[in-house]
Amino acid sequence: MMKKIVVLLILILGFSLLQAQQPGYYGVSVGGSYAVPVSDLGDLYKPAFNLKVGAGMVLENNWYLEGQIDASRFNNTKLEGYAGDNVSMSLEYAGIMFVGNKPLAKLGAVNLNVIIGAGPFYWKNIRSEIARNDSLGIPFIPKKTLEEWNMAFQGGAGIQYFVTPSIAFELSGAYRILVGSLWPVMQEHIMIEQVNGFQVLHINAKLRYYF
Numbered sequence: 001m002m003k004k005i006v007v008l009l010i011l012i013l014g015f016s017l018l019q020a021q022q023p024g025y026y027g028v029s030v031g032g033s034y035a036v037p038v039s040d041l042g043d044l045y046k047p048a049f050n051l052k053v054g055a056g057m058v059l060e061n062n063w064y065l066e067g068q069i070d071a072s073r074f075n076n077t078k079l080e081g082y083a084g085d086n087v088s089m090s091l092e093y094a095g096i097m098f099v100g101n102k103p104l105a106k107l108g109a110v111n112l113n114v115i116i117g118a119g120p121f122y123w124k125n126i127r128s129e130i131a132r133n134d135s136l137g138i139p140f141i142p143k144k145t146l147e148e149w150n151m152a153f154q155g156g157a158g159i160q161y162f163v164t165p166s167i168a169f170e171l172s173g174a175y176r177i178l179v180g181s182l183w184p185v186m187q188e189h190i191m192i193e194q195v196n197g198f199q200v201l202h203i204n205a206k207l208r209y210y211f
Contacts (some may be wrong), residue, residue, distance in 0.1 A: 025058045027066065031170070031206030035072050038175075040195040044182075045074040045091060052206065054099070064101040068117075070094065072200075082136065083190040088128045091198070093178060095121030097152065103160075111160040113172070121152045121178055123198070127185040141187060150179035158204070170206040175199070 029052070036047045050073075056066030071094035079087060099117035106112075130141035158172025182195040 025210050027056050027058070027064065027208050027210045029054045029056075029066065029068075029170075029206045029208040031204060033072075033202040033204040035074075036201040036203070037074060037199070038201055039197070039199040040193065041091075041198050041200065043193060044078060044089070044195060046076040046078060048072060048074050048076070050202075052204070054206075056099075058210075062102055066099045066101065068097045068099050068119075070097050070121075079190075079192070081190070082133070082138070083187075083192060087130055087190060087192070089126065089185070089192075091123065091125045093121050093123035093152075093198070095119055095152065097121075097154065099154075101158075101160075109162040111162075113158050113160055113170075115154075115156045115158055115172055115174055117154045117174070117176075119152060120149055122149050123147065123178060123180055125182055125185065127192070130187065130190060138190060144185050146182065146184060148180060152176055152178040154202070156202075160208075166210050168208045168210070170204070170208060172204045172206075174202045174204065176202055 032049055032051050034047060035050050036042070037045045050071055052068055052070050054066045054068035056064055058064050073090065073092040075090040077089050079089070097117045097119040099115060101113050101115050103111040103113050124145065124147040127144045129143040130138065132138060132140040154174045154176035156172055156174030158170055160168050160170045162168045178198040180198050186192055186194045
């Protein structure tokens with residue numbers, strides 16, 4: 001009798017898990033990521049944490065399409081020497097990433113997903129003024145602020161674990177590039193280098209509720 005009850009519970013749980021992923025179901029999520037700048041941006045800024053909230057829907061083709069509000073700020077630089085002691089810089093961005101999430105494999109309550117996304121982002125980079133230093137041959141350089149709207153694109157993979165039929169925990173990694181350039185802040189006098197394209201590796205953790 002006990003075995004029959006266990007089997008019945010497993011069947012009910014399995015059916016419920018499938019139901020939560022059927023077309024027409026909605027979802028809301030909240031989470032964050034550890035954002036690691038890479039390539040040229042990684043030479044300038046240290047990693048930072050960011051927050052994400054989203055809402056989406058399961059489509060007919062098994063894709064889960066989610067609109068995700070995403071914001072981050074990098075304000076710890078890797079500047080060295082004179083620049084490290086006398087110059088401050090920050091890069092912040094915020095926007096909407098439209099994310100497609102599709103299971104490649106299902107192992108019980110666990111989905112292995114592929115993740116792609118794109119969306120518009122506003123970004124702002126601020127470099128403080130640079131004081132004149134005659135002994136080092138550094139002229140006075142005024143403060144510079146850059147701000148634009150550009151597109152961002154990302155791709156990655158993740159694991160989604162259904163804690164309950166309606167609640168899932170997602171752990172994923174995604175490589176993102178945000179179109180943009182920091183050439184106007186480049187200063188050879190103090191070794192601030194050029195950056196073309198803001199490349200960031202996001203290690204994400206989310207909690208999603210389906211209804």
